[in-house]
Amino acid sequence: MQNRSDLAFLFNPRSIAIVGVSTDKDSWTMGQNFLKILFDFGFTDNLYPVNPKGGNILGLKIYPSIKDIPGFVDYVICCIPAEFTPQLVNDCLEKGVKAIQLYTAGFSEYGSESGKQLEEEICALAKKGNLRLLGPNCAGIYCPGSTLALGMNFPKEEGPISFLCQSGGNTFHIIRAGAQRGLRFNKAISYGNACDINETDLLEYFTNDPETKLILSYIEGVKDGKRFFKVLKNACSKKPVIILKGGRTDAGNRTTAGHTGAMATSNMIWDKLCYQAGAITVSDIEELVDMAVTFSFLPQPKGKRVGIIGMGGGASVLAGDDCEASGLVVPAFSREYKEKIGGLLINTLGTILPNPLDLSVPAFAKGALYSVFKEVGSYDGVDLLLIHNPLSITPLPASTAERSLRLSFVNEGIKVNNEIAKPIAMVVHGATNLEDWKMMLDFQEKLYKGGIAVYNTISNAARAINRYVDYNKSLARR
Amino acid sequence: MQNRSDLAFLFNPRSIAIVGVSTDKDSWTMGQNFLKILFDFGFTDNLYPVNPKGGNILGLKIYPSIKDIPGFVDYVICCIPAEFTPQLVNDCLEKGVKAIQLYTAGFSEYGSESGKQLEEEICALAKKGNLRLLGPNCAGIYCPGSTLALGMNFPKEEGPISFLCQSGGNTFHIIRAGAQRGLRFNKAISYGNACDINETDLLEYFTNDPETKLILSYIEGVKDGKRFFKVLKNACSKKPVIILKGGRTDAGNRTTAGHTGAMATSNMIWDKLCYQAGAITVSDIEELVDMAVTFSFLPQPKGKRVGIIGMGGGASVLAGDDCEASGLVVPAFSREYKEKIGGLLINTLGTILPNPLDLSVPAFAKGALYSVFKEVGSYDGVDLLLIHNPLSITPLPASTAERSLRLSFVNEGIKVNNEIAKPIAMVVHGATNLEDWKMMLDFQEKLYKGGIAVYNTISNAARAINRYVDYNKSLARR
Numbered sequence: 018m019q020n021r022s023d024l025a026f027l028f029n030p031r032s033i034a035i036v037g038v039s040t041d042k043d044s045w046t047m048g049q050n051f052l053k054i055l056f057d058f059g060f061t062d063n064l065y066p067v068n069p070k071g072g073n074i075l076g077l078k079i080y081p082s083i084k085d086i087p088g089f090v091d092y093v094i095c096c097i098p099a100e101f102t103p104q105l106v107n108d109c110l111e112k113g114v115k116a117i118q119l120y121t122a123g124f125s126e127y128g129s130e131s132g133k134q135l136e137e138e139i140c141a142l143a144k145k146g147n148l149r150l151l152g153p154n155c156a157g158i159y160c161p162g163s164t165l166a167l168g169m170n171f172p173k174e175e176g177p178i179s180f181l182c183q184s185g186g187n188t189f190h191i192i193r194a195g196a197q198r199g200l201r202f203n204k205a206i207s208y209g210n211a212c213d214i215n216e217t218d219l220l221e222y223f224t225n226d227p228e229t230k231l232i233l234s235y236i237e238g239v240k241d242g243k244r245f246f247k248v249l250k251n252a253c254s255k256k257p258v259i260i261l262k263g264g265r266t267d268a269g270n271r272t273t274a275g276h277t278g279a280m281a282t283s284n285m286i287w288d289k290l291c292y293q294a295g296a297i298t299v300s301d302i303e304e305l306v307d308m309a310v311t312f313s314f315l316p317q318p319k320g321k322r323v324g325i326i327g328m329g330g331g332a333s334v335l336a337g338d339d340c341e342a343s344g345l346v347v348p349a350f351s352r353e354y355k356e357k358i359g360g361l362l363i364n365t366l367g368t369i370l371p372n373p374l375d376l377s378v379p380a381f382a383k384g385a386l387y388s389v390f391k392e393v394g395s396y397d398g399v400d401l402l403l404i405h406n407p408l409s410i411t412p413l414p415a416s417t418a419e420r421s422l423r424l425s426f427v428n429e430g431i432k433v434n435n436e437i438a439k440p441i442a443m444v445v446h447g448a449t450n451l452e453d454w455k456m457m458l459d460f461q462e463k464l465y466k467g468g469i470a471v472y473n474t475i476s477n478a479a480r481a482i483n484r485y486v487d488y489n490k491s492l493a494r495r
Numbered sequence: 496m497q498n499r500s501d502l503a504f505l506f507n508p509r510s511i512a513i514v515g516v517s518t519d520k521d522s523w524t525m526g527q528n529f530l531k532i533l534f535d536f537g538f539t540d541n542l543y544p545v546n547p548k549g550g551n552i553l554g555l556k557i558y559p560s561i562k563d564i565p566g567f568v569d570y571v572i573c574c575i576p577a578e579f580t581p582q583l584v585n586d587c588l589e590k591g592v593k594a595i596q597l598y599t600a601g602f603s604e605y606g607s608e609s610g611k612q613l614e615e616e617i618c619a620l621a622k623k624g625n626l627r628l629l630g631p632n633c634a635g636i637y638c639p640g641s642t643l644a645l646g647m648n649f650p651k652e653e654g655p656i657s658f659l660c661q662s663g664g665n666t667f668h669i670i671r672a673g674a675q676r677g678l679r680f681n682k683a684i685s686y687g688n689a690c691d692i693n694e695t696d697l698l699e700y701f702t703n704d705p706e707t708k709l710i711l712s713y714i715e716g717v718k719d720g721k722r723f724f725k726v727l728k729n730a731c732s733k734k735p736v737i738i739l740k741g742g743r744t745d746a747g748n749r750t751t752a753g754h755t756g757a758m759a760t761s762n763m764i765w766d767k768l769c770y771q772a773g774a775i776t777v778s779d780i781e782e783l784v785d786m787a788v789t790f791s792f793l794p795q796p797k798g799k800r801v802g803i804i805g806m807g808g809g810a811s812v813l814a815g816d817d818c819e820a821s822g823l824v825v826p827a828f829s830r831e832y833k834e835k836i837g838g839l840l841i842n843t844l845g846t847i848l849p850n851p852l853d854l855s856v857p858a859f860a861k862g863a864l865y866s867v868f869k870e871v872g873s874y875d876g877v878d879l880l881l882i883h884n885p886l887s888i889t890p891l892p893a894s895t896a897e898r899s900l901r902l903s904f905v906n907e908g909i910k911v912n913n914e915i916a917k918p919i920a921m922v923v924h925g926a927t928n929l930e931d932w933k934m935m936l937d938f939q940e941k942l943y944k945g946g947i948a949v950y951n952t953i954s955n956a957a958r959a960i961n962r963y964v965d966y967n968k969s970l971a972r973r
Contacts, residue, residue, distance in 0.1 A: 050890050156890065168890045170928070184809025186888030193887045193927035237812060268803075268815030268825030271849045276808035300820070301813065301954065302925075325746075330754035331662025334715060335779065337746030342778070347746030371749040409671045410664030412528050412634065412646045447780075449671035450648070454932045476779065 030092035032063035037096030099123035119153035155209025156185030176201020199465025238279025253295035314470035325373035343479030431467030508570035510541035515574030577601035597631035633687025634663030654679020677943025716757025731773035792948035803851035821957030909945030
């Protein structure tokens with residue numbers, strides 16, 4: 018048998034069959050969804066829907082069985098009920114299929130003895146040949162380089178991030194939340210119950226994959242703790258590994274059992290082992306995305322001293338509070354330095370010159386924003402510049418009253434970011450209506466395309482940046 | 496002189512003059528904004544723009560001076576530069592104006608000796624008559640019952656909440672963030688530097704105001720600590736008081752000085768005194784709104800045991816983790832109880848039956864959602880029901896694939912909420928695109944109109960509800 022973690026074949030199938038594609042337009046089925054998603058994403062050749070009833074869908078012929086498909090089939094997506102899966106595995110062995118992704122649920126996670134036995138049965142069957150199983154109870158693979166997708170509206174561009182995720186829903190959520198902030202994936206895989214291909218195999222594969230520069234993971238349980246932590250330690254010595262553990266509490270653990278059949282783990286031991294291995298553990302999806310954005314876009318700050326520039330007095334007060342509460346240092350500016358900044362503005366009325374700096378309206382004209390960003394961004398007294406753009410703090414909606422001013426925060430930030438070596442991070446926050454969110458999405462896109470790390474709240478930005486500085490320091494000590 | 500905190504006259508002016516309304520359409524001025532906002536909100540009679548140049552705006556005659564306005568003027572909004580304010584105060588005294596709201600900045604917050612002196616000068620002038628000053632450096636008053644507003648798109652309905660806020664920007668932000676989740680205000684006031692009317696006067700007024708049932712506040716500094724804590728203690732004995740302190744750290748404190756001239760306060764002493772007084776201190780705007788939503792919509796749970804129902808396996812695992820990490824208790828359901836719930840569903844495949852419960856697709860048909868909400872909501876083993884609706888966890892966008900299912904979470908939740916005494920809270924979370932946010936806003940509106948507390952994340956919901964239970968327990972002990 019091949020090496021457990023030699024999984025390259027998974028990510029570049031030449032042909033895909035989807036088993037369990039109904040032509041019934043009124044009944045929602047995942048078989049139809051997977052077909053439509055792959056088709057829309059560009060996997061249009063060698064895509065075979067399968068259903069005993071036959072017929073046509075999306076202009077494609079539906080084959081009654083895997084065995085009826087002409088030519089080879091590398092990868093099968095299984096959406097039929099669990100009781101029919103042993104027959105499918107046998108058919109796939111006969112056909113020479115390399116891997117089956119079982120979307121199908123109703124196995125070990127179901128909590129019944131029969132579900133567990135069925136999972137063992139199909140695993141044992143597959144092992145007779147060279148057939149690998151992904152799942153059961155999983156959403157499969159996203160690999161833009163091979164036009165593989167598992168969800169609608171996923172980015173088509175490839176990136177340097179690979180992501181292993183035990184939950185299908187969290188895979189969709191994290192890829193989408195990351196996409197709007199510029200995260201681009203090389204490979205993402207939802208692996209479910211992990212009866213064959215498991216978290217450790219995937220971690221090992223991504224560790225050795227030269228296209229993967231950053232590893233994200235959502236893990237509910239590990240199959241073999243000793244091997245996992247050995248592989249994790251090796252992975253962390255080669256690239257950053259960010260881990261969100263599902264089941265950090267009794268309630269979470271109880272649910273992982275029903276979700277993916279994962280065994281309970283002690284959170285204390287888990288955290289300690291991850292820390293020893295050098296992994297970055299996070300506590301929610303937002304923090305996972307924040308850390309990934311930070312690793313992807315923020316140059317390493319030399320320390321924790323942050324210069325904060327934004328709009329709004331109250332927003333600036335809270336920005337200072339949030340940064341310090343999260344562990345960053347917000348140094349006071351000297352009288353001389355404040356005067357220097359004041360000299361760059363037309364008018365300092367309504368402007369607050371300590372750090373945080375509140376640049377209110379009169380200060381904006383005549384390129385003042387550019388000059389101040391550049392000045393503070395180049396200042397020896399800070400290690401990074403955090404610029405924030407709060408959307409709900411004006412009497413008129415931000416989208417009408419000050420859109421151009423707000424846009425200049427984004428544009429001047431990008432311009433200065435290209436001219437200075439010091440890291441710049443940006444926070445677009447406080448959206449409270451649809452126009453705000455529209456503006457936020459627009460700004461986020463401009464910012465990540467301009468190479469700037471963008472966050473949703475000051476607290477979250479500060480939390481991620483603080484941990485990033487700590488991580489880089491710990492690397493230097495290794 | 497009248498009682499310092501007898502401020503009823505502020506909230507019901509018969510006529511308003513806005514001083515400093517330019518007719519120049521190309522120059523953005525706050526005078527124009529205030530005029531437009533009041534006019535749009537319905538304050539159309541006895542509204543007088545003032546500018547020495549005269550002219551017309553919005554069909555209204557612009558008067559050269561306050562003194563030229565025929566009839567009385569109760570309330571003046573001042574948007575002219577600081578150096579002209581002593582003359583305006585004198586004119587207002589002559590005219591018999593009751594209060595001036597100074598939007599104008601450039602006083603004590605500016606850090607100059609002359610700014611401080613000017614603030615003292617206008618204060619002393621006003622005190623000669625019966626003229627009260629609001630601000631300087633403030634955004635003024637929102638009081639829907641009197642058609643007073645300070646920002647565009649504020650709700651026109653009155654509510655039971657009054658809000659004192661030292662920051663103008665935070666006033667806009669909090670009212671808007673609260674509005675979309677059902678918070679309705681009786682009175683909100685942005686009071687800036689507080690040279691005359693200050694935080695303690697407002698707190699005392701709201702304490703004695705029978706229309707105010709809940710007090711929110713954002714405070715950067717207090718003028719007289721002893722009086723403030725005496726008034727706060729009395730306020731907390733009569734209604735809940737939620738306080739967000741700006742300047743909890745060195746960086747924040749440094750900025751409050753430039754923002755509203757507030758003096759630094761020790762955060763440790765502040766927290767201790769607030770705790771002793773019985774106030775609810777929060778650490779950010781999101782938590783302020785969450786607590787206000789909880790007090791406004793959630794019946795008191797008898798304890799911390801929460802039954803969690805939502806969609807998605809991974810989302811349910813994280814929901815359990817987030818609830819327990821925030822202090823709530825997520826009790827395991829007995830085998831018998833799980834069987835009882837299972838009996839309400841057509842099919843338990845893909846459904847997770849421990850607590851948290853993941854109700855996946857097959858379970859939804861034939862009113863199952865209603866039955867399960869009602870069953871768990873009536874169950875003795877939990878004190879409240881938390882229902883969550885994660886928007887990004889499906890292969891197709893939530894707005895296309897499962898909109899009707901998601902909507903049924905909302906509708907069945909509202910239906911059951913009307914039928915059971917036990918509290919129901921709802922979380923609509925994980926929006927990652929514009930269609931998601933549109934759906935979220937729609938669901939939020941349906942939910943608050945249906946009387947249900949709605950939150951943006953499970954963590955935030957759990958944090959607020961946990962504190963609410965603690966608060967109610969502490970009240971019972973008093």
